[in-house]
Amino acid sequence: MSWIFFRRAAQLLAGLFCYGFSIGMMIRAGLGVSPWDVLGQGTSLQTGIAFGLVTNLIGLAVLLLWIPLRQKPGPGTVLNVLLVGPSAEVGLAVVSEPSGIWGQILLFTAGLVLLAVATGLYIGARMGPGPRDGAVRTGIEVSVLAAGWALGGTVGLGTVAFALLIGPMVNRTMPFFHIPVRTASAP
Template sequence: MSANFLRRVLQLLAGLFFYGFSIGMMIRAGLGVSPWDVLAQGTSLQTGIAFGLVTNLIGLVVLLLWIPLRQKPGVGTVLNVLLVGPSAEVGLAVVDEPAELWGQILLFAGGLTLLAVATGLYIGARMGPGPRDGLMTGLHARFGWPLWAVRTGIEVTVLAIGWALGGAVGLGTVAFALLIGPMVNRTVPFFHIPARAAAA
């Protein structure tokens, strides 16, 4: 096993763990769920299907959208499904909900920042993005749109649909939708492992 391959694996695993952990942080902050969770909540309310199953179905639909974008799932895509949930449970288990508003804001900001870093880590490992991030990178590659614009556009669209369906929206939801795009636009290039190094 080469040093570069080991780096890719470790970067992928760290990114996926931190991604799930950051979700736990933002949930504990109590300021609103992410746009994708708003969509899942709204869909669940309208259909009567359990939230967890709706989340899985939405992930499947997103994967189907990869087909016209010529995206292919990788090891990272599969591990995303397997590891993010358990690491989110770790976050929920060790992070307490702050009693004061300022603590909630700091916790949410920390979770959002960690999620952006985690996204850069596991996408930069070049072992396959998660379903939703694959949609982002696929649109970027296919049409040449900036990553921040693609991510922000996706998040705002998902948020609007979920809100219209009755999903819970808070100030944290709005902050997530508006800020995650520009933040990921910084972290993905920063943690990107070049193709030559990735192949070594």
């Protein structure tokens, strides 16, 4: 195996860890989170199951929905399902809730920036998208958001900021972390 494979694997793992950790940061900020995390929070509140495990279970459920679509997951897709939840729990364990609105805004902003970088890392590794990355996003995420809010998940200005900013931010980070495909040249 070449060093490029190891670089891709390391970049994927770093991206997935940072992705989950950033979710923990945004939850601790208390200003609202992404639609999928609102669903995870609400489900966790209603069931008593830890947020990280709920995140893994939701990722697995979404991945199973790929079967009828005949969409094939990559190793990064499977690792996303397994690793984002535990790394979110690490973030929740080590990041404390800030005092005051400016602390909340700073923590949320840092979490959002880290999430954009993390997304660029794991998608740029080209080992498969996350299970939630492939679907018709807007309609599904509005439904997920409504369900999570009904279950008690946190919806707020952070949720709006996430919806408006994450796309443009990820569009900036993905080219930076993209590992190009090398093809064999024809004789």
